[in-house]
Amino acid sequence: MFEFETEVGRWRRKVERGSSLSPREVDELEDHLRARFDLELGMTPERSPARVFNTVCDELGEATALSKEFAKAGRRRWRPVLLGAWAMFATSFFLPLSRTVWVEAGSLHPDLAALAGPQTPYEFLRVLITVGMTDAVLAVWLGAAVVLPNLPLLMTLPTLLGSRRPDWRWLRWVLGGMGVVLPGLGMLRVFSPAPFPYEEAAVALQYPGAGYWLWSGSFAFAAAALWLRGRSWAAEGPVNPVAERAM
Structure with a gap:
């Protein structure tokens, strides 16, 4: 027997596993899924709820495609x-x-x-490489001083x-x-x-x-x-x- 909440939960877990969407984006998709399901079920009452749900899921698309669409439409300020x-x-x-x-x-x-x-970091790196050819220990210490910060x-x-x-x-x-x-x-x-x-x-x-x-x-x-x-x-x-x- 078709259970709407169970199917929604299964759909959500599938999207979370198969996409890189954030929880907020999955929430937005779920709200859209629910609204679309109610609309389709009201417009075509002769269709079974399971069939309507599958149709809405197909319209939303696969998880990977959803990730790409959100990445394009998202405002990444x-x-x-x-x-x-x-x-x-x-x-x-x-x-x-x-x-x-x-x-x-x-x-x-x-x-x-x-x-x-005036010395630039680029010039300092050149000195570091030169020193490394003659003194490996000193080069390691200087390299750490450059990399860690x-x-x-x-x-x-x-x-x-x-x-x-x-x-x-x-x-x-x-x-x-x-x-x-x-x-x-x-x-x-x-x-x-x-x-x-x-x-x-x-x-x-x-x-x-x-x-x-x-x-x-x-x-x-x-x-x-x-x-x-x-x-x-x-x-x-x-x-x-x-x-x-x-x-």
């Missing part, structure tokens, strides 16, 4: 923000991390002047490439914290720079460069993108409305 974060992150590798202001240059050795000049943003790459899985909530908090702390440290350097003494009585003050501001700001933009994405994944109403309607 978070995606441009995440793209902006990655654009800032990539650009920062080709801009100076700091700028040096000489307080007392003296007779500075040319090698020291080159060392204190950037790891939270690198973990958003699957989302940028179109993954439909929910993001870890802790990742949003980590990115948000870095997006606040890193610019704060930069502002501290701006208003209270620490002098760096060099040989031959040379003293310099180093301030954050354009690369640092873009790099630190990219974490804040990535956190905002994941927050917007998390809101779109949040289910409105009960998680299992079928069970509640059946009670």
